[in-house]
Amino acid sequence: MPVKGRIVRISGPLIIAENMQGAQMFEMVRVGEDRLIGEITRIRGDKAYIQVYESTTGLKPGEVVEGTGAPLSVELGPGLLGTIYDGVQRPLPLIAETIARDLPHRRMFIERGIDVPPLPRDKKWHFKPQAELGGKVEGGDVLGIVEETSLITHKIMVPPGVRGTLTWLAVEGDYTVDEVIAQVRTDGKTIDIRMAQRWPVRIPRPFKAKLDPTEPLITGTRIIDTLFPMARGGTGAVPGGFGTGKTVTLHSLAQWSSARVVVYIGCGERGNEMTEVLERFPKYKDPWTGKPLMERTILIANTSNMPVAAREASIYVGVTLAEYYRDMGYDVLLVADSTSRWAEALREIAGRLEEMPAEEGYPSYLASRLAEFYERAGRVEALGSPERMGSVTIVGAVSPPGGDFTEPVTSHTKRFIRVFWALDTKLAYSRHYPAINWLLSYSAYTDLVAEWWHKNVDKRWKEYRDEAMEILLREDELQEIVRLVGTESLDEKDKLVLETARLLKDGFLKQNAFDPIDAFTTPEKQFKLLKMILDFHRKAAQLVEHGATVAQIRDAVGRLYVEMVKAKFSIKNDELEKIEELRNRALKALESLEARLG
Amino acid sequence: MGMEIAGIREYSRITEIKGPLLIVEGVTNVAYDEIVEVELPTGEKRRGRVLDVARGVAVVQVFEGTTGITTTGTRVRFLGKPLEIPVSEDMLGRIFNGLGEPIDGGPKIIAEDERDVNGAPLNPAERSYPEDFIQTGVSAIDGMNTLVRGQKLPIFSGSGMPHNILAAQIARQATVRGEAEEFAVVFAAIGIKYDDYMFFKKFFEETGALNRVAMFVNLADEPAMVRLVTPRSALTLAEYLAYERDMHVLVILTDMTNYAEALREISAAREEVPGRQGYPGYLYSDLASIYERAGRVKGKKGSITQMPILTMPNDDITHPIPDLTGYITEGQIVLSRELHNKGIYPPINVLMSLSRLMKEGIGPGKTREDHAEVSNQLYAAYSRGVELRSLAAVVGEESLSQTDRKYLKFADLFERRFLSQGPRENRTIEQTLDIAWEILATLPEEELVNIKEETIKKYHPNYRSM
Ligand SMILES: Nc1ncnc2c1ncn2[C@@H]1O[C@H](COP(=O)(O)OP(=O)(O)OP(=O)(O)O)[C@@H](O)[C@H]1O
Ligand SMILES: Nc1ncnc2c1ncn2[C@@H]1O[C@H](COP(=O)(O)OP(=O)(O)OP(=O)(O)O)[C@@H](O)[C@H]1O
Ligand SMILES: [Mg+2]
Numbered sequence A: 001m002p003v004k005g006r007i008v009r010i011s012g013p014l015i016i017a018e019n020m021q022g023a024q025m026f027e028m029v030r031v032g033e034d035r036l037i038g039e040i041t042r043i044r045g046d047k048a049y050i051q052v053y054e055s056t057t058g059l060k061p062g063e064v065v066e067g068t069g070a071p072l073s074v075e076l077g078p079g080l081l082g083t084i085y086d087g088v089q090r091p092l093p094l095i096a097e098t099i100a101r102d103l104p105h106r107r108m109f110i111e112r113g114i115d116v117p118p119l120p121r122d123k124k125w126h127f128k129p130q131a132e133l134g135g136k137v138e139g140g141d142v143l144g145i146v147e148e149t150s151l152i153t154h155k156i157m158v159p160p161g162v163r164g165t166l167t168w169l170a171v172e173g174d175y176t177v178d179e180v181i182a183q184v185r186t187d188g189k190t191i192d193i194r195m196a197q198r199w200p201v202r203i204p205r206p207f208k209a210k211l212d213p214t215e216p217l218i219t220g221t222r223i224i225d226t227l228f229p230m231a232r233g234g235t236g237a238v239p240g241g242f243g244t245g246k247t248v249t250l251h252s253l254a255q256w257s258s259a260r261v262v263v264y265i266g267c268g269e270r271g272n273e274m275t276e277v278l279e280r281f282p283k284y285k286d287p288w289t290g291k292p293l294m295e296r297t298i299l300i301a302n303t304s305n306m307p308v309a310a311r312e313a314s315i316y317v318g319v320t321l322a323e324y325y326r327d328m329g330y331d332v333l334l335v336a337d338s339t340s341r342w343a344e345a346l347r348e349i350a351g352r353l354e355e356m357p358a359e360e361g362y363p364s365y366l367a368s369r370l371a372e373f374y375e376r377a378g379r380v381e382a383l384g385s386p387e388r389m390g391s392v393t394i395v396g397a398v399s400p401p402g403g404d405f406t407e408p409v410t411s412h413t414k415r416f417i418r419v420f421w422a423l424d425t426k427l428a429y430s431r432h433y434p435a436i437n438w439l440l441s442y443s444a445y446t447d448l449v450a451e452w453w454h455k456n457v458d459k460r461w462k463e464y465r466d467e468a469m470e471i472l473l474r475e476d477e478l479q480e481i482v483r484l485v486g487t488e489s490l491d492e493k494d495k496l497v498l499e500t501a502r503l504l505k506d507g508f509l510k511q512n513a514f515d516p517i518d519a520f521t522t523p524e525k526q527f528k529l530l531k532m533i534l535d536f537h538r539k540a541a542q543l544v545e546h547g548a549t550v551a552q553i554r555d556a557v558g559r560l561y562v563e564m565v566k567a568k569f570s571i572k573n574d575e576l577e578k579i580e581e582l583r584n585r586a587l588k589a590l591e592s593l594e595a596r597l598g
Numbered sequence B: 001m002g003m004e005i006a007g008i009r010e011y012s013r014i015t016e017i018k019g020p021l022l023i024v025e026g027v028t029n030v031a032y033d034e035i036v037e038v039e040l041p042t043g044e045k046r047r048g049r050v051l052d053v054a055r056g057v058a059v060v061q062v063f064e065g066t067t068g069i070t071t072t073g074t075r076v077r078f079l080g081k082p083l084e085i086p087v088s089e090d091m092l093g094r095i096f097n098g099l100g101e102p103i104d105g106g107p108k109i110i111a112e113d114e115r116d117v118n119g120a121p122l123n124p125a126e127r128s129y130p131e132d133f134i135q136t137g138v139s140a141i142d143g144m145n146t147l148v149r150g151q152k153l154p155i156f157s158g159s160g161m162p163h164n165i166l167a168a169q170i171a172r173q174a175t176v177r178g179e180a181e182e183f184a185v186v187f188a189a190i191g192i193k194y195d196d197y198m199f200f201k202k203f204f205e206e207t208g209a210l211n212r213v214a215m216f217v218n219l220a221d222e223p224a225m226v227r228l229v230t231p232r233s234a235l236t237l238a239e240y241l242a243y244e245r246d247m248h249v250l251v252i253l254t255d256m257t258n259y260a261e262a263l264r265e266i267s268a269a270r271e272e273v274p275g276r277q278g279y280p281g282y283l284y285s286d287l288a289s290i291y292e293r294a295g296r297v298k299g300k301k302g303s304i305t306q307m308p309i310l311t312m313p314n315d316d317i318t319h320p321i322p323d324l325t326g327y328i329t330e331g332q333i334v335l336s337r338e339l340h341n342k343g344i345y346p347p348i349n350v351l352m353s354l355s356r357l358m359k360e361g362i363g364p365g366k367t368r369e370d371h372a373e374v375s376n377q378l379y380a381a382y383s384r385g386v387e388l389r390s391l392a393a394v395v396g397e398e399s400l401s402q403t404d405r406k407y408l409k410f411a412d413l414f415e416r417r418f419l420s421q422g423p424r425e426n427r428t429i430e431q432t433l434d435i436a437w438e439i440l441a442t443l444p445e446e447e448l449v450n451i452k453e454e455t456i457k458k459y460h461p462n463y464r465s466m
């Protein structure tokens, strides 16, 4: 019997209900006449403290609170891909339709108390059985498949925890998510299995074994793939002040990365940013398959003007969906914009619960919550058979107040992630995009993914990458001197370092996310561009050794310099020979200078 | 004891008065966020709202302040609904207080409907992405920080800087090319000085725009708590005009700093854990509930473009008010005291300014095909020039290379020729871009690395004159 109590207090998104004995921690409840969705976050005596995922305006003490007997959970099954959900997995288009039925002029607004199912109920999916009748099955075993989109084959799996004999399996045909498609007999009981299954969001889905990441998650962003690479199953953070490019970076990852499934969580950010994805992704093509991007994408939108408590839940809803596709054997990318808004939601709820604040008002469990979240990333061997590997890569944006990275969310996040793409206000002001600061950023996966590059792109990848890094670091030291005495007093060798660093910045690191050619660079093109610049540098360094000046070198290459800078957006991914040819012309120009100088 | 008539309940047991708050006991059936009417023994009526409610006890925030309220003899009526204002097309041309009551001596508003001032969040799946270029006639904006219809773009200013003049210039000149229709303006004065208010009022009168302007006015000497409602009243009308009357509405909110200070005051009175500089931890969400009320929606012709103005305390952009605003709005126009002191109008620091929706609003068919590249190049060149300027100040101009000196010159030209214009000078986007080319042409052609070869061949003055 689910509990039934009454509201005694309302304070913003937090309510307190009494007469709630028997309620479970994190149980989902229905609040008030409008049956708003809430979740129990603390129990004291017969009182339950409840965070409410919808606006509490108009609620009154005395209204009823009803338990549901289950923790907050998501619905899993075909129909997730291509959908945009709110923070507690209600499809936003369906909310609009429901409202429009009674109040057409209010269609564009989200009202409270709208109850809509996460998955379409009447849609029939073509199910192909793949398991053996009479055989033993257990959690994770694939019972059959559904072509969910033209990109993703959805595997219908035995829910974790279920084990027994497969006594019945539906024949190939069309079924709704509510129809039974299999029966498993265990200890004399028969368990019905449907395509729609539920999983509590705060509990990580189980797997057989966690494995080390080995392959890079290619993103097409040069500074990321080449200098600070991400691995499939890795974790990363993108911190930066407002307007530095966090969202553009996450959009680029969602759009271009080599993940098979993308879960995009807009957590406390702008409505228009979700609209942008929603309008573009059905039109944009997945660069790896040529299919519409929306077919691999799930959006979760809890924008900054939506109820604050649902921001807290949205992160868990998202990561649970990501784990589900991981369990089918896919590489999933989850991006969350912004984890700071999630942390602030934690802070707001904790404040209303009158919990003792730790740093800057955040609750003392901020760090452990962040750790738990990023821990749900990883490359795993999935439960069940056939054997499958899948991964969840998590990248979170962090929005530090005043752009100050020493604040609690940034500093704690740093402890739990392996890739740090630090966005820099100064670079953004001068429109150096992506404004990823190469001195502050790092990736712990560089050595791991080097092997992939050496096997698939070029054996000297690491060598060139490290050299580029060295030049950039050296340039920073030299700039200190330049600030005191100007450039003219540097020796020629150092001037060349400044010159090459500029070429690297303008011709390689800067990348316009909105230019059709520049936005996505294949690994091969990345390496070719890098090699062109560095081979030029090596040759120029030789000349300088032999007495040439940097001015002479600039003169000798003339307009070829501009061509090298522009190669990133004037030469397409499939015209690599043009880069090679440009490189050769630049080297020739240097050789003839060499000849002239004797 | 209370009595109830038609959903209205009246109580008189006030047990505590604290800042703008009243604690009322013995209440039943009170709703969170419900609106109340407070009647003083003198017969004076004030309005307030329920901030917290437990069984039998309500915390009420009184908009007009608690001065003169006594614990005995004061009656508190709970009106059974959230704060609502009337909405109607006839409100254009009229002046209201922050709670939406006419203060211009004109006739009573015949409401077409009453609307909750808090509004409801727009469904992101029902929005449509803003992409119609608004020509403001200001080069720094049109050329480099383009405004589009449905955007929220604040002006970050400082005391004594010409943000009012700039906002007025934009309001006067803003047009969408190819459309004759003018913007309706909803103007919210939030705790501003009388002369700032008069500046706008006169301006609207002089331009003959008064009949398409609705003003919601709360001045510096008026009750601070009303500031929390003023922008919401304004936006409630704006939403009605945009989504039910098909109008393009420009909403000017000034000054959001006063709004945030009122919010801090109420938070302090409630003894909440203070956040940065005493502002409540929920300042971000609260500001978002205002700024996000901008945009376009599917299937509707109208739109809401928001231009909030805020003064940065001590010109500090990392202060929580501009900082959190920047995290919510779709860019910002930042005014610079340095440029202002140099006598440059508009003193827009383009490097710190940003329009996030620019990319969709520009280009062929909207502005001109070279727009994006020219803008990128202006940014690259000007930021280099500014950097070299500070270097030259240390090491002297002589120790800069030939090219670097050209960049120094460029930075000056940029400020004097491109940025600087009169408060009544209305440049077309073509004029703006042509001036840009004119100054870019002072740099060696091979420095224009952000512009494609074809574009240079087509627009660079060196080739155009041939
Ligand atoms: N790689 C890029 N290429 C081109 N423009 C970029 C790039 N990155 C960022 N920008 C520009 O910077 C603007 C701001 O970027 P973005 O919206 O991603 O910032 P943000 O860090 O998410 O800010 P906030 O914290 O306020 O959400 C973009 O609108 C775009 O104009
Ligand atoms: N609830 C909160 N919400 C938002 N920000 C907060 C909150 N509580 C504290 N802060 C911010 O964190 C800063 C430092 O917080 P901390 O808890 O370290 O204060 P403190 O150590 O007591 O103060 P101080 O170091 O100034 O003596 C505060 O100045 C404020 O900016
Ligand atoms: Mg962002």
Ligand SMILES: [Mg+2]
Residues within 6 Å of the ligand: none
């Ligand atoms: Mg401290």
